[in-house]
Amino acid sequence: MVAIAQIKRWVFVVALIPLVRLFVLAYAGQLGANPVEFITRSTGTWTITFLCITLAMSPMHWLTAWSGWIQMRRMLGLFTFFYAFLHFTIWYWLDHYLNLQEMFADVIERPFITVGFIAFVCMSLLAITSNRVSMHWLGRRWSQLHRLIYLIAILAVLHYLWHKAGKNDFQTVYIYAGIILVLLIVRIPVIREQLRRIKTRS
Amino acid sequence: MTFKDPTIHPSQITPRAIAEDRRQWLKNLALGGAALGMGSWLEREAFAKPVAPREKLPAKLNEPYSTRENQTSYEDATSYNNFYEFGMDKEDPAKFAERLQTRPWTVSIEGMVKKPVTLDIDALLKLAPMEERVYRLRCVEGWSMVIPWNGYALSHLLNRVEPLGSAKYVEFISLADPKQMPGLKRPVLDWPYREGLRMDEAMNPLTLLTFGMYGELLPKQNGAPIRLIVPWKYGFKSSKSLVTIRLTEKQPLTSWSASAPREYGFYSNVNPAVSHPRWSQATERRIDGRGIFAPKIKTEPFNGYGEYVAKLYAGMDLRKFY
Numbered sequence: 001m002v003a004i005a006q007i008k009r010w011v012f013v014v015a016l017i018p019l020v021r022l023f024v025l026a027y028a029g030q031l032g033a034n035p036v037e038f039i040t041r042s043t044g045t046w047t048i049t050f051l052c053i054t055l056a057m058s059p060m061h062w063l064t065a066w067s068g069w070i071q072m073r074r075m076l077g078l079f080t081f082f083y084a085f086l087h088f089t090i091w092y093w094l095d096h097y098l099n100l101q102e103m104f105a106d107v108i109e110r111p112f113i114t115v116g117f118i119a120f121v122c123m124s125l126l127a128i129t130s131n132r133v134s135m136h137w138l139g140r141r142w143s144q145l146h147r148l149i150y151l152i153a154i155l156a157v158l159h160y161l162w163h164k165a166g167k168n169d170f171q172t173v174y175i176y177a178g179i180i181l182v183l184l185i186v187r188i189p190v191i192r193e194q195l196r197r198i199k200t201r202s
Numbered sequence: 203m204t205f206k207d208p209t210i211h212p213s214q215i216t217p218r219a220i221a222e223d224r225r226q227w228l229k230n231l232a233l234g235g236a237a238l239g240m241g242s243w244l245e246r247e248a249f250a251k252p253v254a255p256r257e258k259l260p261a262k263l264n265e266p267y268s269t270r271e272n273q274t275s276y277e278d279a280t281s282y283n284n285f286y287e288f289g290m291d292k293e294d295p296a297k298f299a300e301r302l303q304t305r306p307w308t309v310s311i312e313g314m315v316k317k318p319v320t321l322d323i324d325a326l327l328k329l330a331p332m333e334e335r336v337y338r339l340r341c342v343e344g345w346s347m348v349i350p351w352n353g354y355a356l357s358h359l360l361n362r363v364e365p366l367g368s369a370k371y372v373e374f375i376s377l378a379d380p381k382q383m384p385g386l387k388r389p390v391l392d393w394p395y396r397e398g399l400r401m402d403e404a405m406n407p408l409t410l411l412t413f414g415m416y417g418e419l420l421p422k423q424n425g426a427p428i429r430l431i432v433p434w435k436y437g438f439k440s441s442k443s444l445v446t447i448r449l450t451e452k453q454p455l456t457s458w459s460a461s462a463p464r465e466y467g468f469y470s471n472v473n474p475a476v477s478h479p480r481w482s483q484a485t486e487r488r489i490d491g492r493g494i495f496a497p498k499i500k501t502e503p504f505n506g507y508g509e510y511v512a513k514l515y516a517g518m519d520l521r522k523f524y
Contacts, residue, residue, distance in 0.1 A: 021243070024228070024231065028224045028225055028227065029221050029225065030225070030228060031494075032278075032281065032282060032292070032293070033274075033277075033278035033281060033282030033489045034282060034345055034487065034489060035494045036487065036494050037345075039494070094494055095498075097497065106482075109477070109481075109482070110480050110481060111480075112480065166462065166465060167286075167390060168389070168390045168391075168461070169290045169390060171290075
Protein backbone atom coordinates (compact mmCIF):
# COMPACT_ATOMS: atom_id res chain seq x y z
CA MET A 1 0.00 0.00 0.00
CA VAL A 2 1.26 3.44 -0.94
CA ALA A 3 1.98 5.63 2.06
CA ILE A 4 -0.49 8.46 2.71
CA ALA A 5 2.34 11.01 2.61
CA GLN A 6 3.10 9.93 -0.95
CA ILE A 7 -0.54 10.21 -2.00
CA LYS A 8 -0.81 13.64 -0.43
CA ARG A 9 2.20 14.80 -2.39
CA TRP A 10 0.55 13.73 -5.65
CA VAL A 11 -2.76 15.31 -4.73
CA PHE A 12 -0.88 18.52 -3.94
CA VAL A 13 0.70 18.59 -7.39
CA VAL A 14 -2.57 17.75 -9.17
CA ALA A 15 -4.42 20.45 -7.22
CA LEU A 16 -2.03 23.04 -8.65
CA ILE A 17 -2.79 22.15 -12.28
CA PRO A 18 -5.70 24.63 -12.64
CA LEU A 19 -3.35 27.43 -11.61
CA VAL A 20 -0.54 26.26 -13.87
CA ARG A 21 -3.03 26.09 -16.73
CA LEU A 22 -3.82 29.80 -16.31
CA PHE A 23 -0.13 30.66 -16.56
CA VAL A 24 0.23 28.45 -19.63
CA LEU A 25 -2.76 30.08 -21.34
CA ALA A 26 -1.54 33.55 -20.39
CA TYR A 27 1.91 32.83 -21.80
CA ALA A 28 0.41 31.58 -25.06
CA GLY A 29 -1.96 34.57 -25.29
CA GLN A 30 -4.98 32.28 -25.03
CA LEU A 31 -6.89 33.85 -22.16
CA GLY A 32 -9.38 35.12 -24.73
CA ALA A 33 -10.83 38.55 -25.42
CA ASN A 34 -11.61 39.29 -21.78
CA PRO A 35 -8.75 37.77 -19.78
CA VAL A 36 -9.79 39.27 -16.42
CA GLU A 37 -13.25 37.74 -16.69
CA PHE A 38 -11.72 34.43 -17.71
CA ILE A 39 -9.30 34.14 -14.79
CA THR A 40 -11.92 35.38 -12.32
CA ARG A 41 -14.41 32.75 -13.44
CA SER A 42 -11.85 30.00 -13.68
CA THR A 43 -10.61 30.52 -10.10
CA GLY A 44 -14.22 30.78 -8.90
CA THR A 45 -15.18 27.49 -10.54
CA TRP A 46 -12.14 25.79 -9.02
CA THR A 47 -13.00 27.15 -5.59
CA ILE A 48 -16.43 25.53 -5.62
CA THR A 49 -14.98 22.36 -7.14
CA PHE A 50 -12.44 22.03 -4.34
CA LEU A 51 -15.16 22.84 -1.82
CA CYS A 52 -17.14 19.84 -3.13
CA ILE A 53 -14.06 17.61 -3.01
CA THR A 54 -13.28 18.72 0.56
CA LEU A 55 -16.85 18.07 1.67
CA ALA A 56 -16.71 14.62 0.13
CA MET A 57 -13.81 13.48 2.33
CA SER A 58 -15.79 12.67 5.51
CA PRO A 59 -18.56 10.75 3.69
CA MET A 60 -15.88 8.80 1.83
CA HIS A 61 -14.36 7.95 5.17
CA TRP A 62 -17.72 6.70 6.47
CA LEU A 63 -18.26 4.64 3.35
CA THR A 64 -14.83 3.02 3.24
CA ALA A 65 -12.49 1.91 5.95
CA TRP A 66 -9.66 4.11 4.68
CA SER A 67 -8.53 6.90 7.00
CA GLY A 68 -6.54 8.61 4.24
CA TRP A 69 -9.61 10.64 3.27
CA ILE A 70 -9.53 12.42 6.62
CA GLN A 71 -5.79 12.98 6.39
CA MET A 72 -6.23 14.78 3.06
CA ARG A 73 -9.14 16.88 4.20
CA ARG A 74 -7.20 19.82 5.62
CA MET A 75 -4.95 20.14 2.58
CA LEU A 76 -7.95 20.13 0.25
CA GLY A 77 -9.72 22.67 2.44
CA LEU A 78 -6.68 24.90 2.17
CA PHE A 79 -6.68 24.50 -1.60
CA THR A 80 -10.33 25.62 -1.58
CA PHE A 81 -9.21 28.70 0.30
CA PHE A 82 -6.23 29.16 -2.02
CA TYR A 83 -8.46 29.35 -5.11
CA ALA A 84 -10.97 31.52 -3.24
CA PHE A 85 -8.12 33.84 -2.29
CA LEU A 86 -7.04 34.10 -5.95
CA HIS A 87 -10.66 34.65 -7.01
CA PHE A 88 -11.09 37.41 -4.42
CA THR A 89 -7.72 39.03 -5.12
CA ILE A 90 -8.24 39.18 -8.87
CA TRP A 91 -11.58 40.88 -8.31
CA TYR A 92 -10.24 43.28 -5.68
CA TRP A 93 -7.17 44.10 -7.75
CA LEU A 94 -8.29 44.04 -11.38
CA ASP A 95 -11.93 45.09 -10.91
CA HIS A 96 -11.50 47.54 -8.06
CA TYR A 97 -7.83 48.45 -8.42
CA LEU A 98 -7.20 47.81 -4.71
CA ASN A 99 -9.59 50.61 -3.78
CA LEU A 100 -11.07 49.43 -0.45
CA GLN A 101 -13.88 51.95 -0.40
CA GLU A 102 -14.99 51.05 -3.91
CA MET A 103 -14.71 47.36 -3.11
CA PHE A 104 -16.98 47.64 -0.06
CA ALA A 105 -19.44 49.74 -2.03
CA ASP A 106 -19.68 46.82 -4.45
CA VAL A 107 -20.03 44.32 -1.58
CA ILE A 108 -23.02 46.29 -0.31
CA GLU A 109 -24.58 47.08 -3.68
CA ARG A 110 -24.69 43.62 -5.21
CA PRO A 111 -26.23 40.74 -3.23
CA PHE A 112 -24.26 38.06 -5.08
CA ILE A 113 -21.04 39.84 -4.12
CA THR A 114 -22.28 40.22 -0.53
CA VAL A 115 -22.74 36.46 -0.08
CA GLY A 116 -19.49 35.69 -1.89
CA PHE A 117 -17.64 38.10 0.34
CA ILE A 118 -19.17 36.65 3.54
CA ALA A 119 -18.21 33.17 2.36
CA PHE A 120 -14.66 34.35 1.76
CA VAL A 121 -14.38 35.96 5.21
CA CYS A 122 -15.67 32.74 6.84
CA MET A 123 -13.24 30.69 4.77
CA SER A 124 -10.36 32.90 5.91
CA LEU A 125 -11.32 32.17 9.53
CA LEU A 126 -11.16 28.46 8.84
CA ALA A 127 -7.86 28.78 6.99
CA ILE A 128 -6.09 30.67 9.78
CA THR A 129 -7.38 28.23 12.42
CA SER A 130 -6.46 25.15 10.41
CA ASN A 131 -3.22 24.54 12.30
CA ARG A 132 -2.54 22.37 15.35
CA VAL A 133 -1.92 25.34 17.65
CA SER A 134 -5.37 26.75 16.92
CA MET A 135 -6.96 23.34 17.36
CA HIS A 136 -5.36 22.99 20.74
CA TRP A 137 -6.12 26.55 21.76
CA LEU A 138 -9.78 26.47 20.66
CA GLY A 139 -10.47 23.00 22.05
CA ARG A 140 -14.10 21.99 21.56
CA ARG A 141 -14.94 25.32 19.98
CA TRP A 142 -12.65 24.42 17.06
CA SER A 143 -15.01 21.83 15.61
CA GLN A 144 -17.93 24.15 16.23
CA LEU A 145 -16.14 26.91 14.33
CA HIS A 146 -15.27 24.59 11.47
CA ARG A 147 -18.91 23.69 10.97
CA LEU A 148 -18.97 27.08 9.22
CA ILE A 149 -18.00 25.08 6.15
CA TYR A 150 -21.68 24.13 5.73
CA LEU A 151 -22.69 27.77 5.74
CA ILE A 152 -19.84 28.55 3.32
CA ALA A 153 -21.06 25.84 0.96
CA ILE A 154 -24.59 27.28 0.93
CA LEU A 155 -23.29 30.83 0.43
CA ALA A 156 -21.02 29.68 -2.39
CA VAL A 157 -23.94 28.08 -4.23
CA LEU A 158 -26.01 31.22 -3.70
CA HIS A 159 -23.15 33.38 -5.01
CA TYR A 160 -22.93 31.26 -8.17
CA LEU A 161 -26.70 31.04 -8.58
CA TRP A 162 -27.30 34.78 -8.30
CA HIS A 163 -24.38 35.47 -10.59
CA LYS A 164 -26.02 33.38 -13.30
CA ALA A 165 -29.60 34.45 -12.52
CA GLY A 166 -29.68 37.41 -14.91
CA LYS A 167 -29.33 35.11 -17.89
CA ASN A 168 -31.38 32.17 -16.59
CA ASP A 169 -28.25 30.15 -17.19
CA PHE A 170 -28.50 27.61 -14.39
CA GLN A 171 -27.26 24.38 -15.98
CA THR A 172 -23.82 24.25 -14.33
CA VAL A 173 -25.03 25.87 -11.14
CA TYR A 174 -27.61 23.13 -10.64
CA ILE A 175 -24.94 20.45 -10.98
CA TYR A 176 -22.83 22.03 -8.23
CA ALA A 177 -25.90 22.77 -6.11
CA GLY A 178 -26.99 19.13 -6.45
CA ILE A 179 -23.58 17.79 -5.42
CA ILE A 180 -23.41 20.11 -2.41
CA LEU A 181 -26.99 19.24 -1.42
CA VAL A 182 -26.14 15.54 -1.41
CA LEU A 183 -22.94 16.21 0.56
CA LEU A 184 -24.93 18.12 3.17
CA ILE A 185 -27.79 15.60 3.37
CA VAL A 186 -25.46 12.68 4.09
CA ARG A 187 -24.36 14.57 7.21
CA ILE A 188 -27.82 14.30 8.78
CA PRO A 189 -27.12 11.93 11.73
CA VAL A 190 -29.64 9.23 10.70
CA ILE A 191 -28.26 9.05 7.17
CA ARG A 192 -24.69 9.23 8.38
CA GLU A 193 -25.25 6.17 10.60
CA GLN A 194 -26.66 4.26 7.63
CA LEU A 195 -23.54 5.07 5.63
CA ARG A 196 -21.29 3.92 8.46
CA ARG A 197 -23.13 0.63 8.63
CA ILE A 198 -22.29 -0.06 4.98
CA LYS A 199 -18.63 0.04 5.97
CA THR A 200 -18.98 -2.42 8.88
CA ARG A 201 -20.95 -4.82 6.71
CA SER A 202 -18.31 -5.07 3.99
CA MET B 203 -5.64 53.38 -41.80
CA THR B 204 -3.95 52.83 -38.45
CA PHE B 205 -4.32 54.72 -35.22
CA LYS B 206 -1.63 54.77 -32.58
CA ASP B 207 -2.56 54.71 -28.96
CA PRO B 208 0.03 56.58 -26.86
CA THR B 209 -0.84 54.51 -23.78
CA ILE B 210 0.50 51.32 -25.33
CA HIS B 211 4.24 51.21 -25.49
CA PRO B 212 5.40 49.23 -28.54
CA SER B 213 7.45 46.98 -26.25
CA GLN B 214 4.25 45.82 -24.56
CA ILE B 215 2.95 44.22 -27.73
CA THR B 216 4.05 40.67 -28.35
CA PRO B 217 5.54 40.48 -31.85
CA ARG B 218 3.45 38.33 -34.18
CA ALA B 219 6.21 35.78 -34.77
CA ILE B 220 6.67 35.19 -31.06
CA ALA B 221 2.92 35.04 -30.46
CA GLU B 222 2.53 32.43 -33.20
CA ASP B 223 5.46 30.50 -31.90
CA ARG B 224 3.84 30.40 -28.46
CA ARG B 225 0.57 29.30 -29.98
CA GLN B 226 2.29 26.45 -31.79
CA TRP B 227 3.92 25.48 -28.55
CA LEU B 228 0.50 25.46 -26.88
CA LYS B 229 -0.92 23.30 -29.67
CA ASN B 230 1.80 20.76 -29.08
CA LEU B 231 1.07 20.87 -25.38
CA ALA B 232 -2.64 20.45 -26.04
CA LEU B 233 -1.91 17.47 -28.29
CA GLY B 234 -0.01 15.94 -25.40
CA GLY B 235 -2.88 16.85 -23.12
CA ALA B 236 -5.38 15.36 -25.57
CA ALA B 237 -3.81 11.99 -24.90
CA LEU B 238 -4.81 12.54 -21.29
CA GLY B 239 -8.27 13.71 -22.27
CA MET B 240 -7.54 17.32 -21.37
CA GLY B 241 -7.04 18.68 -24.87
CA SER B 242 -9.94 21.11 -25.00
CA TRP B 243 -9.21 22.32 -21.50
CA LEU B 244 -5.74 23.45 -22.53
CA GLU B 245 -6.24 24.61 -26.08
CA ARG B 246 -9.30 26.92 -25.66
CA GLU B 247 -9.88 28.61 -29.00
CA ALA B 248 -6.62 27.46 -30.53
CA PHE B 249 -8.36 24.63 -32.42
CA ALA B 250 -11.95 25.38 -31.63
CA LYS B 251 -12.61 28.05 -34.20
CA PRO B 252 -13.86 26.77 -37.53
CA VAL B 253 -12.30 28.49 -40.48
CA ALA B 254 -15.04 30.00 -42.63
CA PRO B 255 -14.33 31.40 -46.07
CA ARG B 256 -14.01 35.15 -45.67
CA GLU B 257 -15.53 37.42 -48.29
CA LYS B 258 -14.62 41.04 -48.87
CA LEU B 259 -17.27 43.74 -48.64
CA PRO B 260 -15.98 47.04 -50.06
CA ALA B 261 -17.19 50.12 -48.23
CA LYS B 262 -16.30 53.80 -48.00
CA LEU B 263 -15.21 55.12 -44.61
CA ASN B 264 -17.68 57.55 -43.09
CA GLU B 265 -15.21 59.68 -41.16
CA PRO B 266 -17.51 61.92 -39.11
CA TYR B 267 -19.29 58.85 -37.75
CA SER B 268 -16.10 56.93 -37.00
CA THR B 269 -14.09 56.97 -33.80
CA ARG B 270 -10.32 57.04 -33.90
CA GLU B 271 -9.93 54.95 -30.78
CA ASN B 272 -7.89 51.77 -30.82
CA GLN B 273 -9.82 49.02 -32.58
CA THR B 274 -10.63 45.65 -31.11
CA SER B 275 -8.81 42.88 -32.95
CA TYR B 276 -10.79 40.80 -35.47
CA GLU B 277 -9.93 37.73 -33.44
CA ASP B 278 -11.38 39.11 -30.20
CA ALA B 279 -14.47 40.54 -31.88
CA THR B 280 -15.25 37.18 -33.48
CA SER B 281 -14.51 34.88 -30.53
CA TYR B 282 -16.22 36.68 -27.64
CA ASN B 283 -19.89 36.98 -28.52
CA ASN B 284 -23.31 36.92 -26.92
CA PHE B 285 -25.53 35.09 -29.38
CA TYR B 286 -27.59 32.77 -27.21
CA GLU B 287 -29.17 31.03 -30.18
CA PHE B 288 -25.80 29.27 -30.39
CA GLY B 289 -25.14 28.80 -26.67
CA MET B 290 -24.62 30.68 -23.44
CA ASP B 291 -20.83 30.88 -23.36
CA LYS B 292 -18.99 33.65 -25.12
CA GLU B 293 -17.05 31.07 -27.13
CA ASP B 294 -20.15 29.14 -28.20
CA PRO B 295 -21.19 31.28 -31.19
CA ALA B 296 -17.73 30.93 -32.76
CA LYS B 297 -17.93 27.16 -32.22
CA PHE B 298 -21.49 26.48 -33.33
CA ALA B 299 -22.58 29.26 -35.70
CA GLU B 300 -21.02 27.45 -38.64
CA ARG B 301 -24.34 25.59 -39.10
CA LEU B 302 -26.16 28.82 -39.89
CA GLN B 303 -27.26 28.98 -43.54
CA THR B 304 -26.88 32.61 -44.59
CA ARG B 305 -27.84 32.07 -48.22
CA PRO B 306 -30.56 32.09 -49.45
CA TRP B 307 -31.80 34.64 -46.93
CA THR B 308 -34.74 36.97 -47.08
CA VAL B 309 -35.95 39.75 -44.84
CA SER B 310 -39.58 40.74 -44.69
CA ILE B 311 -40.35 44.40 -44.07
CA GLU B 312 -43.98 44.59 -43.05
CA GLY B 313 -46.59 46.12 -40.77
CA MET B 314 -47.67 49.73 -40.99
CA VAL B 315 -46.05 50.52 -44.31
CA LYS B 316 -47.43 51.47 -47.70
CA LYS B 317 -45.23 49.01 -49.61
CA PRO B 318 -44.47 45.85 -47.63
CA VAL B 319 -41.75 43.80 -49.26
CA THR B 320 -39.64 40.69 -48.83
CA LEU B 321 -36.11 41.30 -49.99
CA ASP B 322 -33.36 38.87 -50.81
CA ILE B 323 -29.99 39.42 -49.14
CA ASP B 324 -28.40 40.31 -52.49
CA ALA B 325 -31.01 42.98 -53.11
CA LEU B 326 -30.48 44.33 -49.62
CA LEU B 327 -26.72 44.51 -50.12
CA LYS B 328 -27.31 46.73 -53.18
CA LEU B 329 -30.04 48.93 -51.75
CA ALA B 330 -27.73 51.79 -50.72
CA PRO B 331 -24.01 52.61 -50.89
CA MET B 332 -22.00 50.58 -48.38
CA GLU B 333 -20.29 52.63 -45.68
CA GLU B 334 -17.67 51.77 -43.09
CA ARG B 335 -18.33 53.15 -39.61
CA VAL B 336 -16.05 52.57 -36.66
CA TYR B 337 -18.38 52.48 -33.68
CA ARG B 338 -17.98 51.84 -29.98
CA LEU B 339 -20.03 48.85 -28.85
CA ARG B 340 -20.92 48.83 -25.15
CA CYS B 341 -22.30 45.59 -23.73
CA VAL B 342 -24.68 45.79 -20.78
CA GLU B 343 -22.34 43.35 -19.01
CA GLY B 344 -19.67 46.04 -18.65
CA TRP B 345 -17.26 45.44 -21.52
CA SER B 346 -16.85 47.29 -24.79
CA MET B 347 -15.25 46.98 -28.19
CA VAL B 348 -14.41 49.29 -31.08
CA ILE B 349 -15.44 47.70 -34.37
CA PRO B 350 -15.46 48.85 -38.00
CA TRP B 351 -18.90 47.91 -39.34
CA ASN B 352 -20.03 47.87 -42.97
CA GLY B 353 -23.57 48.82 -43.81
CA TYR B 354 -25.88 51.76 -44.45
CA ALA B 355 -28.38 53.76 -42.42
CA LEU B 356 -31.55 51.79 -41.68
CA SER B 357 -33.51 54.85 -42.83
CA HIS B 358 -32.64 53.95 -46.47
CA LEU B 359 -34.61 50.73 -46.15
CA LEU B 360 -37.46 52.21 -44.11
CA ASN B 361 -37.95 55.08 -46.57
CA ARG B 362 -38.25 52.57 -49.37
CA VAL B 363 -41.26 50.84 -47.82
CA GLU B 364 -42.91 54.18 -47.01
CA PRO B 365 -43.96 54.02 -43.34
CA LEU B 366 -47.56 55.03 -42.61
CA GLY B 367 -48.20 57.97 -40.34
CA SER B 368 -49.47 55.56 -37.67
CA ALA B 369 -46.13 53.69 -37.49
CA LYS B 370 -44.53 54.66 -34.18
CA TYR B 371 -42.15 51.77 -33.52
CA VAL B 372 -40.05 49.25 -35.39
CA GLU B 373 -39.83 45.65 -34.23
CA PHE B 374 -36.84 43.50 -35.20
CA ILE B 375 -37.18 39.72 -35.20
CA SER B 376 -34.20 37.40 -35.48
CA LEU B 377 -34.06 33.92 -36.95
CA ALA B 378 -35.06 31.09 -34.60
CA ASP B 379 -34.48 27.76 -36.33
CA PRO B 380 -33.73 24.87 -33.96
CA LYS B 381 -32.12 22.92 -36.81
CA GLN B 382 -29.44 25.56 -37.20
CA MET B 383 -29.31 26.99 -33.71
CA PRO B 384 -28.55 24.53 -30.90
CA GLY B 385 -28.96 27.20 -28.22
CA LEU B 386 -32.72 27.40 -28.81
CA LYS B 387 -33.12 24.15 -26.88
CA ARG B 388 -32.68 26.12 -23.70
CA PRO B 389 -35.49 28.38 -22.56
CA VAL B 390 -33.15 31.24 -21.67
CA LEU B 391 -35.37 33.69 -23.52
CA ASP B 392 -38.72 33.49 -25.24
CA TRP B 393 -37.56 32.79 -28.81
CA PRO B 394 -37.40 34.22 -31.42
CA TYR B 395 -35.23 37.09 -30.23
CA ARG B 396 -37.21 40.29 -30.49
CA GLU B 397 -35.98 43.85 -30.22
CA GLY B 398 -37.42 47.24 -30.97
CA LEU B 399 -36.78 50.93 -31.52
CA ARG B 400 -38.94 54.01 -31.56
CA MET B 401 -39.47 55.31 -35.09
CA ASP B 402 -37.23 58.35 -34.61
CA GLU B 403 -34.47 56.15 -33.17
CA ALA B 404 -34.75 53.80 -36.14
CA MET B 405 -34.57 56.74 -38.56
CA ASN B 406 -31.56 58.32 -36.82
CA PRO B 407 -28.61 58.31 -39.23
CA LEU B 408 -26.42 56.50 -36.66
CA THR B 409 -28.67 53.42 -36.74
CA LEU B 410 -26.86 51.10 -39.09
CA LEU B 411 -28.24 48.17 -41.05
CA THR B 412 -25.11 46.08 -41.02
CA PHE B 413 -23.80 43.44 -43.42
CA GLY B 414 -20.12 43.31 -42.63
CA MET B 415 -17.26 44.12 -40.29
CA TYR B 416 -13.55 44.73 -40.82
CA GLY B 417 -14.23 45.13 -44.54
CA GLU B 418 -15.71 41.63 -44.91
CA LEU B 419 -19.16 40.05 -44.83
CA LEU B 420 -20.31 39.43 -41.25
CA PRO B 421 -18.97 36.24 -39.68
CA LYS B 422 -21.86 33.98 -38.66
CA GLN B 423 -21.16 34.37 -34.95
CA ASN B 424 -21.54 38.14 -35.34
CA GLY B 425 -25.06 37.98 -36.75
CA ALA B 426 -24.69 37.17 -40.45
CA PRO B 427 -25.97 37.94 -42.94
CA ILE B 428 -27.76 41.07 -41.72
CA ARG B 429 -27.98 42.75 -38.34
CA LEU B 430 -28.60 46.03 -36.66
CA ILE B 431 -26.07 48.29 -34.94
CA VAL B 432 -27.41 50.96 -32.58
CA PRO B 433 -24.21 52.37 -31.09
CA TRP B 434 -25.69 54.52 -28.30
CA LYS B 435 -27.62 51.62 -26.77
CA TYR B 436 -26.41 48.51 -24.95
CA GLY B 437 -25.30 45.78 -27.32
CA PHE B 438 -28.36 43.56 -26.93
CA LYS B 439 -30.43 46.20 -28.75
CA SER B 440 -28.36 45.50 -31.87
CA SER B 441 -30.19 42.37 -33.08
CA LYS B 442 -28.44 39.72 -35.14
CA SER B 443 -29.50 37.58 -38.12
CA LEU B 444 -32.68 39.54 -38.87
CA VAL B 445 -35.60 37.94 -40.72
CA THR B 446 -38.45 40.39 -40.03
CA ILE B 447 -38.62 44.15 -39.63
CA ARG B 448 -42.13 45.16 -38.62
CA LEU B 449 -43.45 48.69 -38.18
CA THR B 450 -45.99 48.93 -35.39
CA GLU B 451 -48.21 51.41 -33.65
CA LYS B 452 -47.61 50.07 -30.14
CA GLN B 453 -44.29 49.66 -28.38
CA PRO B 454 -43.14 46.10 -29.11
CA LEU B 455 -42.31 43.77 -26.23
CA THR B 456 -38.60 42.97 -26.46
CA SER B 457 -37.15 39.58 -25.43
CA TRP B 458 -34.99 40.95 -22.63
CA SER B 459 -37.59 43.20 -21.07
CA ALA B 460 -40.07 40.30 -21.21
CA SER B 461 -37.56 38.11 -19.39
CA ALA B 462 -36.40 40.62 -16.76
CA PRO B 463 -38.37 43.89 -16.94
CA ARG B 464 -36.63 45.38 -13.90
CA GLU B 465 -33.20 44.83 -15.44
CA TYR B 466 -33.71 45.60 -19.12
CA GLY B 467 -35.96 48.40 -20.28
CA PHE B 468 -37.19 49.16 -23.79
CA TYR B 469 -34.80 52.06 -24.29
CA SER B 470 -31.59 50.65 -22.78
CA ASN B 471 -29.52 53.68 -23.71
CA VAL B 472 -25.96 53.47 -22.44
CA ASN B 473 -26.14 55.45 -19.21
CA PRO B 474 -23.43 55.48 -16.55
CA ALA B 475 -25.85 57.15 -14.11
CA VAL B 476 -28.35 54.27 -14.10
CA SER B 477 -26.96 51.09 -12.56
CA HIS B 478 -28.08 47.68 -13.62
CA PRO B 479 -29.78 46.18 -10.52
CA ARG B 480 -26.83 43.85 -10.12
CA TRP B 481 -23.88 46.00 -11.16
CA SER B 482 -22.75 49.54 -11.79
CA GLN B 483 -22.61 50.88 -15.35
CA ALA B 484 -20.17 53.68 -14.50
CA THR B 485 -17.14 52.01 -16.08
CA GLU B 486 -16.36 49.49 -18.77
CA ARG B 487 -13.56 47.14 -19.68
CA ARG B 488 -12.39 47.97 -23.20
CA ILE B 489 -11.38 44.90 -25.15
CA ASP B 490 -8.44 46.14 -27.20
CA GLY B 491 -5.69 43.69 -26.40
CA ARG B 492 -4.07 45.72 -23.67
CA GLY B 493 -4.05 42.82 -21.26
CA ILE B 494 -5.22 42.23 -17.75
CA PHE B 495 -3.63 45.24 -16.06
CA ALA B 496 -5.18 47.89 -18.30
CA PRO B 497 -7.55 50.03 -16.21
CA LYS B 498 -11.23 50.16 -16.99
CA ILE B 499 -12.50 53.32 -18.71
CA LYS B 500 -15.38 55.65 -17.82
CA THR B 501 -18.64 54.93 -19.59
CA GLU B 502 -20.08 57.93 -21.45
CA PRO B 503 -23.78 58.85 -21.58
CA PHE B 504 -25.24 57.50 -24.85
CA ASN B 505 -21.90 55.72 -25.28
CA GLY B 506 -20.38 59.04 -26.36
CA TYR B 507 -22.97 59.66 -29.11
CA GLY B 508 -24.95 62.26 -27.13
CA GLU B 509 -24.41 65.03 -29.67
CA TYR B 510 -26.35 62.98 -32.23
CA VAL B 511 -29.04 61.37 -30.11
CA ALA B 512 -29.55 63.17 -26.77
CA LYS B 513 -32.20 65.34 -28.42
CA LEU B 514 -34.37 62.26 -29.06
CA TYR B 515 -34.96 62.01 -25.33
CA ALA B 516 -35.46 65.65 -24.44
CA GLY B 517 -37.84 65.94 -21.50
CA MET B 518 -37.78 62.21 -20.76
CA ASP B 519 -36.74 60.89 -17.35
CA LEU B 520 -34.04 58.42 -18.38
CA ARG B 521 -34.03 56.86 -14.90
CA LYS B 522 -37.63 55.85 -15.47
CA PHE B 523 -37.24 54.99 -19.15
CA TYR B 524 -34.06 52.93 -18.78
